[in-house]
Amino acid sequence: MAQLVLFVPYYRKLFCGLWLAFLTLGLSLSSLSQATAETKPTGAIKTTSEAKPTGTTKTTSTTKTTGTTKATETTKATGETLLVQSTTSVRNAGLYDAILPLFEAETGIRVRVVAVGTGQALRNAADGNGDVLITHHPPSEEAFIAQGYGVARHPFMQNEYLLIGPESDPAAVATATDIRQALARIQGQGTAHPPASQSPDKPAVRFISRGDDSGTHKRERELWHRVNAPLPVPKPRDSTWYLEAGAGMGATLNLAAALGAYTLTDKGSWLSFKNRAGLRIVYAQDPLLSNQYAAILINPLRHPHIRTQAARDFVRWLVSEQGQAAIAAYKIAGERLFTPNAAQFPNNLPLLEDSRLK
Numbered sequence: 001m002a003q004l005v006l007f008v009p010y011y012r013k014l015f016c017g018l019w020l021a022f023l024t025l026g027l028s029l030s031s032l033s034q035a036t037a038e039t040k041p042t043g044a045i046k047t048t049s050e051a052k053p054t055g056t057t058k059t060t061s062t063t064k065t066t067g068t069t070k071a072t073e074t075t076k077a078t079g080e081t082l083l084v085q086s087t088t089s090v091r092n093a094g095l096y097d098a099i100l101p102l103f104e105a106e107t108g109i110r111v112r113v114v115a116v117g118t119g120q121a122l123r124n125a126a127d128g129n130g131d132v133l134i135t136h137h138p139p140s141e142e143a144f145i146a147q148g149y150g151v152a153r154h155p156f157m158q159n160e161y162l163l164i165g166p167e168s169d170p171a172a173v174a175t176a177t178d179i180r181q182a183l184a185r186i187q188g189q190g191t192a193h194p195p196a197s198q199s200p201d202k203p204a205v206r207f208i209s210r211g212d213d214s215g216t217h218k219r220e221r222e223l224w225h226r227v228n229a230p231l232p233v234p235k236p237r238d239s240t241w242y243l244e245a246g247a248g249m250g251a252t253l254n255l256a257a258a259l260g261a262y263t264l265t266d267k268g269s270w271l272s273f274k275n276r277a278g279l280r281i282v283y284a285q286d287p288l289l290s291n292q293y294a295a296i297l298i299n300p301l302r303h304p305h306i307r308t309q310a311a312r313d314f315v316r317w318l319v320s321e322q323g324q325a326a327i328a329a330y331k332i333a334g335e336r337l338f339t340p341n342a343a344q345f346p347n348n349l350p351l352l353e354d355s356r357l358k
Helices: 002-038 088-092 095-107 118-126 138-146 179-192 215-228 249-259 267-272 308-319 321-329
Strands: 081-087 110-116 132-135 150-166 207-209 242-244 262-266 279-283 290-298
Touching: 081 088, 081 118, 081 308, 088 095, 088 110, 088 249, 088 267, 095 110, 095 308, 095 321, 110 118, 118 132, 118 138, 118 215, 132 138, 132 308, 138 150, 138 215, 138 290, 150 179, 150 249, 150 267, 150 308, 150 321, 179 207, 179 215, 179 279, 207 249, 215 262, 249 262, 249 267, 249 279, 262 267, 290 308, 308 321
Parallel strands: 081 110, 081 132, 207 242, 207 262
Antiparallel strands: 132 290, 150 262, 150 279, 150 290
């Protein structure tokens, strides 16, 4: 009983303290609300209930048929930022720096790009860390959509992969009849002339893989499979001529230049690469080296926080006449890095009307 008597004042004191704290907080909030209501913003954007949802652009006219849209009339968004998960090759080639300011000026939607390898971009997007995905490996993109992470693919530009090698071309790749024979020659000469047997008259033949699960790495492995099937594709632990950089395209090209090795790169990365140091294009223009880029809207049913309207406006712009013209206009030393080709995919626009995007 004595213990109860001792604790009663303590709990009474605690209760009173909490009650006074809540009372003080309530008064403070009331005063703050009143002060806010009486203060008029000076030169600021209104954020009252009259304001429309941020980051939306209203499209009043679109056109049909060839997979592109004509000039669209839009109302500028209120400063929303769109997050794009992208392959590194588009950023490293400088395309975003050239075209995003045009989109932002037209719509008011800012675009932030996270540039990583295609595999990582797909994982980031699957986790909901982005509104739009831009990659260049169709099989992975189709699997991404089939698993419910994306709404639809919107192919909008392409370039090609290039086989790069030393000026001396020790594997005689330049005279190959197709890319499979070119790679088979590298493998054959690499096995016959490993680095340990290198001499001035018989230089070592090496191939540097990105080894980073990027779109370029994925395509390279597919090409090796075509060369070696049904045997396994090359692995660093099984050979001295096949090496993995485990890095992006720029670092891989630098390593190839340092070692006098062959590697596979996309055209955009090669044209923007400065340290060519004895490297050149040794094989190109094979149908298996086509490199298609696509934009995918992240599925808002899986990730409700996605900025659906802004994302749709961005993809619509990429496949529009304005967006396609901006891509076509981007060149380095007079050479186009990417070829716009949305017109070859007439379903681009109907797919943007998917019910999941409403």
